[in-house]
Amino acid sequence: MGMTIGIDIGGTFTDVVALDVDGNVASFTKVPSTPSDPGLAVVSGVEKILELSNARTSDLDRVVHSSTVSLNAIIERKGAKLGILCTDGFGDILIIGRQKRTDMYDLFLDPETPQFLCPRERVMGIKERVGSQGEVVEPLDEASVVEAVSRLVNDHGVASIAVCYLFSYLNPAHELATRDLIARNFPDVSVSISCEVDPQMREYERMLMTAFDAYLKPVARKYLTNLADSLGRKSEDCQLQIMQSRGGIMGWRQAASHPITTALSGPAAGVIGGVGSGQSAGFSNLITVDIGGTSCDIAIITEGKPLIAAEGKLDRYPLRQQMIDVSCIGAGGGSIAWIDGGGALKVGPQSAGAFPGPACYDRGGSEPTITDASVVLGYLDPANFGCGELTLNPELSHAAITKVASRLDMDVPELALGMHRILNAMMADAIKLASVNRGFDPRKFALLGLGGGGPVHAGMLAKIIGCAHALVPPLPGVLCANGLLAADVEHEQSRTFLKDANGVDPEEMERLFNELHVSCAERMRLDGLDPAKATVTRWIEARYASQSYDLQIEVPSGPVSSDTIEILKTRFHDQHERVYGHAQRAQRVRFVTTRVVLSFSIANPRFGSIVGGRGKDEARKPDRQALFDLDRGYEATPVYDRQRLRAGEVIDGPAILEQPDTTTVLYPGQTARIDERGNLVISTSTSS
């Protein structure tokens, strides 16, 4: 048996992790990302890890990748030249959208719909119409399809076509016929049809998904094909697999055919990594807090499973797709402290980002950031930051903070501590709100600190929120790459099923589930896996008849019967009560969407690492003056090299634990234990 590697492309670095046959991390490395051609960094990362592992390409068994190509193509507007076919009379749906605006007080806002995808002149109306019962009102005029496509291709040079007809989720015949016509007459043109991409009611959301998919398809196909070639993946011995937005993975050929499903794979990988880390430390209820330079991403894991949302945003546009439910606020290491027009102290949401970065980076930034405050407070070692890539200049931090402090009649350490307090309070509020809005009490979760900033703040956030534990995995910097290796192969299919629960025919529902199952199984087979060995879960999305928000309810296993419907109704009421605090058990329940998910578990990597340190005494570095509390003042604080600590050892706070990719701050009154897998388990009160 060969090697498995995970590759995650980040903004600055591309991380590569290799597992040995036992599923332990054998080696990991970082190479600089190459945004103009992300595949270059992937290939050089693979070469580097093979070299580190004394292995060859032919030793590779499986390569798992979270690709940022789809997301970048949208953010940079570099997708394919797109044309759209729609029901005649409805060509402006993509421009009109849902007419709502996100910021009500901004008179200068940009359009809420992605008009860059396809200008009006490349939208063609096709003579066809399906009615609201799925009946054909006007047959498809095939000649008009061929004529429209030939104009798109010959006059406009279109490379990809999105097809979205009204009510195609009820009757896909016209879209399927259109796809076949295009394939026959224009075999080089890529096609996405809405009944395949997103067979659900609401014409704008479905068209948007289809247009995004078509916009990405040629780009994704080229990238993945090149990548597979350069990895020598033409042979079928090794699989190249791609992370999806909902946290599962799939074979690269299918990812190339359904590129929209991978659009948000980056954040998903980190959360799946969090699941694995939590398991290795014995926690199945976790909140991951990934703090980078400009933002803080929050995700909730319950009973070892991340929460999945049925819709979210891609860039600034609505995306109706299953995705790991991540909340984001503009708070991070680069968040700037400033004084507003009314004289009030603010922290963020403006950020110095990676460039110019915090003042201490000495790249021209002069605004005081949270990272500058961390330097002033003694939490960070200026000589040992960011894998040794950067040397920080503490004097610049002081100077920057002084500018704001003097206007408030405060001294520098007081403001630095205050900046941390404001930011921590904001992040804690966001974590609480994210949990409460989803019906969870955050105090019953452990906080998992990720990203460069997560381990600095996790202990304090846990204390503010009232969590008993915070967790810092041994390699938070490569957790995303690790998460890729823990993911299941997943295929998901859904369809609108708008019915009052009381009027549902169990056989009809069963038939629909079976159809969706068959379609998932086909895709599983295309990935070279036996669908019979996969786990099937069935879901419905439901709401009260008068509502317009849906809840996802898992369907009990076994064929759908009238009992199943009753159980679903009860589960719906219960979940409504949990999430919203009340249930209306006399109200009619309406089913909206049916969904089948097929998961195939192929790997079980062991998170963390075998701890080989030699103990506290050897790990101890010279003390540093650090400030945690104004009353205590600066105090000599023990500093440890985390990699030298031994499993089972306990450190009392205050203390600072350093490692190349991050620094963990242990606050006064907290203790940290190194567990068997090298996780740092912080207890926020000494009694626990």
Place this chain on the structure above:
Amino acid sequence: MLQTRNVTSGLDPISLEVIRNRLTVIADEMESTLLRSSFSAIMKEALDGSAAIFDAHGNTIAQASAIPIHLGSLIPAVRQVIEVFKGDTCDGDIFILNDPYQGGTHLPDINIICPVFDEGELIAFTASIAHKQDIGGKTPGSTPPDATEIFAEGLIVPPLKLYRKGQLSRDILALIASNVRLPDGVIGDIEAQVACGKIGQRRLGELVAEFGRDNLVQAFAEMQDHAERITREALSKAPSRAFEFVDYLDDDGITPHQPVKIAVKVTFANGGVTVDFTGTDAQAKGALNCVPSSTLAAVYYAIRAVCVPDAPTNEGVHRAITTIMPEGTIVNAVFPAPVAARTITVRRIVSVMMGALAQAFPGRVPAACDGQSNYVYVGGYDPEAGRRYVSMLGVPTSGGMGGRPAKDGIDVISSDASNVVRYPIEAFETDTPFRVKFLKLWPDSGGAGRFRGGLGYHAEMTLLRGDATMTHRRDRHDFAPWGLDGGSASPTCKTILHRASGIAESLASKIVTGIGAGDRIEIFTTGGGGYGDPLARPLDEVAADLRSGKVSCESAMRDYGVVLDAKGAIQVEETARHRGSLAGRQGKLYRFDRGDDFAAKTGEPRHQVELGARRNSSAAGG
């Protein structure tokens, strides 16, 4: 050693900022509790509900940013409760009201107000306002277009205690349930509002425990002072003088084509502003009337959007604003005037505010948006499905946004005080026996300008079977959205009813009519006015509009002074010459263009506020 200061006893800038952020989060949590757990589609699709925190004196401390039409609209409700229940407000009480003449806005908006106590002392209120699908009265939806008294509009709830010391008064809920058409939804939504108020109470309790009551009360005061400083600073940038503007509603809701004037004089002085509606027409016979809370929402929205978009939402902003609303006018109607359809009036008040502010802050205000909310309801019996239905028409409620300094207006988007989600065509056809024939942008419906107005739309739908009643309530059928700073007005809206018999009727903006199977409703909803001289619009932008079909060849030639060849390609040199001669001929630019027949309808000039001669240099375009 570090010099330390005791920061726990006073209110340092750090604690203040933590409290300020927390209060915003509490308002957001209240809001999300309200919207997510409510039952009415209108609440979730239109987000027609808001939550706010008040101090013990009824001053807003924080409000979640729901729709602008609710800005400040909870203030009269909370103050009414303070007044009515002085000396009789206890821990565990929760108040309810919807009476527009006792703190409400219009009857479907129910206010729920919870006092917050700490050790027996009243320290704050949490409050919410939420639109109910129906509150009784003569028509479903409780917005009868022909009401002439508020009594026809639904159940009037004066300030009452829904809870007394924690005990629910089931009598009140039973009374409400018996008076509304969708009792489950209304009661469910009221429960969501109670949950919203209670979550606010609980979070404020936690804040008191963390910071102490005195510090919190002190923070409330400082937050208002801070917002006032920001607002006055922004307002002081306007010239110290008065700016006037008028605009019109098509009619009073009862008599078609009987315009109602709204006039405003906005005077800046000493970092404050006085908004005076003297000169506004008397209150309308129909339901277009505003009580002060509705008018203030429009005033606050306009000033916030133009002058202080980033200011915190609290009473401090309002302190800098004095509003004079003469009693008995449409902006301050007296009991028992009907008020149900006040949204249209709120939007027109925003329009007059924007007209005045455009003169005070040139270059910061867009031209007028479509300025109407297309609330067309159809109700009837579907013989095939065997059920009754009441539904909005499946078209956007909004047209286009006005052209803006440096940007074209956005096509078909909710502007100014409203922010509503479009009803999907697939949902509309699933719910009703209608079929939509087309929904597309209406070419040339954006006013011409250096920055073109966003387009409105053109749609048509057919009633397939059965009879139905259509309640058609729109505006801007008679008065066009104005163009700004040299830009042109956009066209007026129109609705044509094509009877199955072949007769076509052009409908007035507010009318109730019966329709039958085979009748087609054709709707034109206008775009926004243009901004800046259309002759200065760069040729590549005109060319792009021609390519996309947003602007017709005729309009390009007539409005943008462009010369086209037989194939429709722009002739650059001829265009420069033609634009030059047009600029010379048309002479002056004006701040406002009020549209074709404005002068005939009002006796006021079409072009208002001279800006000086058209610059010849602009004629060549970019």
